[in-house]
Amino acid sequence: MRLIVAMLLVGTATPAFAQDHSGHAMPAEQEPAQTECEREAARHRAMGHPVPAGACAPVTQPTDPATGNESDGHAGMDHSQMDQSQMEGMDHSTTDHSAMDHSQMPAMDDSTMEGMDHSAMGHEGTQSPGEASMDHGSMDHGTMNHGTMDMAPIPQVPPPAAAGSGPPRAADAIWGAEAMRASRDALRDENGGMNVFWFQGDRAEYRAREGGDGYLWDVQGYYGGDLDKFWFKSEGEGTFGERPESAEIQGLWSHAIGPWWDLQAGVRQDLTGPARTHAVIGVQGLAPYMFELDAAAFLSTKGDLTARVEAELDQRITQRLILQPRAEVNLSAQDIPELGVGSGLDSVELGLRLRYEFAREFAPYIGIEQEWKIGQSADYARLAGEDPSVTNYVVGVRFWF
Incomplete structure (x- = not known):
């Protein structure tokens, strides 16, 4: 009976919607007797969704800070109470998610995200002003070998002539010849200049x-x-x-x-x-x-x-x-x-x-x-x-x- 009543209510709706619900199955002819809010409530009843109390109260449409336009009216709707199991087949490709309050949505784990196609999701609305829009759907990560990224090749040629063009013992002018002489002696000893004793009975x-x-x-x-x-x-x-x-x-x-x-x-x-x-x-x-x-x-x-x-x-x-x-x-x-x-x-x-x-x-x-x-x-x-x-x-x- 509930489904029959919902179908009768849907049959009285008109196609004059403020947003594009082209993905939803809608009747061809509707009567203009209902307000937009009432038509929206009728649609939710037809799909088996509960209608929140006060849903038809006057709501001031928020303004999108990125575009300066009014949002589609979903910002004030609490989707956490909706039975989304009946929403299969809905086409969300034309929905502007930038004005939707996702902070109230229940947390999802990785198991619920299997099969989701992120390549078609536009992230423009989540970026701050001034950031370039990123089209992740057009990025081919299969050709990007992040594990074996080529490093700059090690030079196999002698150092350039400019490498030895500076004055010899230039550090003497800064630290003094005596201090650098002691440092050079220590460096020589530590890198092969030390004396070693070895004895072998062959x-x-x-x-x-x-x-x-x-x-x-x-x-x-x-x-x-x-x-x-x-x-x-x-x-x-x-x-x-x-x-x-x-x-x-x-x-x-x-x-x-x-x-x-x-x-x-x-x-x-x-x-x-x-x-x-x-x-x-x-x-x-x-x-x-x-x-x-x-x-x-x-x-x-x-x-x-x-x-x-x-x-x-x-x-x-x-x-x-x-x-x-x-x-x-x-x-x-x-x-x-x-x-x-x-x-x-x-x-x-x-x-x-x-x-x-x-x-x-x-x-x-x-x-x-x-x-x-x-x-x-x-x-x-x-x-x-x-x-x-x-x-x-x-x-x-x-x-x-």
């Missing part, structure tokens, strides 16, 4: 071999900075129960001649056999393919010229298990009978050691090394009752601090 091993087990040591270290260092080295070997076969110590000044190489010069003192002191010059560093190389020439106080080249390579099986091939070659420019050294190629050593680094500073190892005396040096060894070819099975430890 080989400290027991040698099991035919004819008597022996021992060997090979240690080195330095004190200094990035460019200049003082190096010290010592190595020697022998047989248990006998005097050392060879022993020496070196003191060298080292200067960096490149990122990977140091030039070394100094003295070497032999500690066994005929007393000899040698002048030393050589290079030490990292060759291509990660070979650690140490090459030096020696000139003794007797005029003997000899040379030694050592090379080793760390092959990592795991981060802690490392296989190290090693080679050493000794040469002489002349025969030195009292030392058992022949001219040319004196001796060759080839070794293979497998170490395990419990820590980087401590790594025990096992291995094998083969020594050969060559040429005239082999003849000197045989005359002394020695075997010119010796195989050593070694157990040792490599350490540094």
